[in-house]
Amino acid sequence: MSLKNTPRSYGSLARGLHWATALLILTTFPMGWYAESLPYDSSEALAYKAQVFSLHKTLGIAAFFVGLIRILWALTQVHPVAVNPEHRAANWLAAVVHYGLYAALLLVPLAGWVHHAASEGFAPILWPFGQSLPMVPKSLALAEAAGLAHVTATWVLLGFVGLHVAGALKHAVIDRDGTLARMLTGRAAGQDGPKAQGAAVAAVAIWGVAAAVAWTTSGERGATPVAEAVPQVVATAAPGFWQVTEGSLKIAVVQMGTRVEGEFASWDAAIRFDPEATEGNEADVRIALASLKLGAVSDQATGPDFLNAAAFAESRYTARLIPQGDAWLAQGELTLNGRSLPLDMPFTLTPRGEVTQMSGRTTIDRRNFGIGEKYPDEASVGYLVEVLVDLTARPSAEAER
Structure with missing residues (x-):
């Protein structure tokens, strides 16, 4: 042969x-x-x-x-x-x-x-x-x-x-x-x-x-927008408001022993901020949950077992911005999956000419918001979800919703 x-x-x-x-x-x-x-x-x-x-x-x-x-x-x-x-x-x-x-x-x-x-x-x-x-x-x-x-x-x-x-x-x-x-x-x-x-x-x-x-x-x-739940910012003349020029809002979770990272494509932030003031600084962030991209499991992540974007299209975070030495603390409340709970996020500010870079990190427990209740252990999906915010903003006009 x-x-x-x-x-x-x-x-x-x-x-x-x-x-x-x-x-x-x-x-x-x-x-x-x-x-x-x-x-x-x-x-x-x-x-x-x-x-x-x-x-x-x-x-x-x-x-x-x-x-x-x-x-x-x-x-x-x-x-x-x-x-x-x-x-x-x-x-x-x-x-x-x-x-x-x-x-x-x-x-x-x-x-x-x-x-x-x-x-x-x-x-x-x-x-x-x-x-x-x-x-x-x-x-x-x-x-x-x-x-x-x-x-x-x-x-x-x-x-x-x-x-x-x-x-x-x-x-x-x-x-x-x-x-x-x-x-x-x-x-x-x-x-x-x-x-x-x-x-x-x-x-x-x-x-x-x-x-x-x-x-x-x-x-x-792909021509249809992923989500239209987040309203656009309409600017009017008033001091103290900042406009986000670019940025990312990401989450990271351990899935089956591997850290995976996803990003929300549609979100909006209204920021009122005076770096010299100790009071009156605040942020209002709205996130279109259906816009989350998390690799091969995006549909699962936004589905009824987790973010349930069909029932709760938007998540909202409102916070006071409090100075903490050389850093800052966003002290506020997160509404997610129909539940509202306190959430603090430390962040830093770095001036870059006419703009300022902001970087913040915090962690939430998905169980507190009733997310992934069919996954009661961490064998498939971890309990803790890391939230990672990085953006660049500049002083602008007032943002009205």
Whole structure:
């Protein structure tokens, strides 16, 4: 049994890699589908869902390396001739599917891997590759783009697989020409004939159309604002008010032993502040809860088990700003999930020319606000949620709501 291909047969290595690839596709795709369908309405359910996703990701990485080895090996081998060279249209279509599948073997798992590396936490890869990739930062935009590419490429892969299986069945049941036996046993078959011209270009065109359609439809879905609950600031002439020019409002929580960080995309702060005064300084912050982006679990975080953004669209924090030596203290009340509780946040101010940078940190216990009640321990989600505020502001006019 020859390891290498011949002009009329596939070698044992090519056949082994082919069937290993088929097995990985037939297990990884259903596993991902199954993981997506699993509920996460309890600590145990979330842990099981994460385990299935971890296995899905691990098998996907295996598929990537098997596919890479298969392609590299194919580049060093002669490609066996067609069994029926007179069937030019069928052979051309088979070549298109062949090139399309080779691209999918790399694009599908690689896009998923980048999505994982760019996301925060949830379902780690089990193999010792680490949870990150070189030159892939933790980025919500990158994670969303990679996730879209992963889903799109998966559907293209399934289309090519369907065509490939249909062709194999035609050869086996209708033509009975030995094509399938050549891949199963290494049996020699085929004869010289014209090569399929332009098949690789056609495969690239199919991938290009799929990418364009996915990008267009995702843009249409993303055109609707995430949340409109936070009113805009309307400025009128009055001293003492500050305008936020840029900033971030983030949270961090330990999920299944890993610290994950998310950010609210929509929030508003009305700040009245005089650095020389000891009284009368105050802040009023409103946060659109549905705008939270927390990697792969954004929907879960804003869903009914946690922030419940459908029932409570907005969280509000009002506070007095009190000097504390070289630092400051925001002493106020946080309203979240229908409950209002005292919350203090130490912060620092750093003048930068015409603007001032503010940095503050505090911690809340999710249990105090009735968040994640179906997760009574910290096996899946930690109790403590760190709140991280960093913004730049400058003196402005009064902000009226």
